[in-house]
Amino acid sequence: MSVTDDDLAVVAHSFPNFKELVLVCCDGFGTSGLVVVVSECSYLRVLELIEDEVTDDEVDCISCFPGDGVTNLESLAFDCVESAINFESLEKLVARSPRLNRHVSISQLYRLLIRAPRLTHLGTGSFSPSEEQPQNDNSRESDYLSAFAACRSIVCLSGFREIAPEYLPAIVPICATLTSLNLSYANVDAEQLKPVIRLCHKLQVFW
Structure with a gap:
């Protein structure tokens, strides 16, 4: 239309x-x-x-x-x-705005998550390091795990247009609560997905 x-x-x-x-x-x-x-x-x-x-x-x-x-x-x-988008403007809205634009980097996503621990639905377009962050930089891996661990109320997760596979395990802390998981845009293979999907015991919708 x-x-x-x-x-x-x-x-x-x-x-x-x-x-x-x-x-x-x-x-x-x-x-x-x-x-x-x-x-x-x-x-x-x-x-x-x-x-x-x-x-x-x-x-x-x-x-x-x-x-x-x-x-x-x-x-x-x-x-x-x-x-x-203007990230500062998005950051102000994020507590009531569970969807994210794909230009948001993994480091920005981390900032959003720690500010909105009561999110129930999260759709992230980008799940990769920013250009200035080296692909093999694992210095903040535990931070991302902690950020997702603080968002135990998330039941719907989608997006992943530009996922870096090494960051996929970061969602493990919320797998047990997920009822909907959309990875239709994600460039991940079955082996990379196994450690995550097998923990999603409540999953009802999977794309």
């Missing part, structure tokens, strides 16, 4: 109490249209972009959510947005 920036603007201006926007397999709109929605709809609880084609208008919609600590956001899914 095609949705334009103008369509999004009409929704935002016509329904100031608008609470949920979920776009699945849509095209025709860009980050400019999203800016209008997030800035005008202060009661927005859900913004989920699923398998959409989003034009990069070189504006960061995450930075346009109104105010500090006043957002009603509960669910934010935008891994199909290709443009980079």
Whole structure:
């Protein structure tokens, strides 16, 4: 389905109490249209972009959510947005925003996890070291394990668009609570997956 920036603007201006926007397999709109929605709809609880084609208008919609600590956001899914985001803005939203953009590095993900130990749903696009972090740097491996161990309430885990296989064991501390695991984008083989999947005793959905 095609949705334009103008369509999004009409929704935002016509329904100031608008609470949920979920776009699945849509095209025709860009980050400019999203800016209008997030800035005008202060009661927005859900913004989920699923398998959409989003034009990069070189504006960061995450930075346009109104105010500090006043957002009603509960669910934010935008891994199909290709443009980079302002990480500090995302960090402020993360306690109520369980989805992450794929430009978030493993070190940034660690920072998010320790700030939001009550997350129940986490979708991470990137699960690899940042460019400045060596691929074989294991100095913070225990930190990542500890961060996931602190998030015992996570039941749904997805994403992994750019996973570095050596980081996959970091999710072991939460395997026992997972009911849904989506690794459909992950470039991992069966041997790398075995130590993780065999610990997911409550798993109901596996992609």
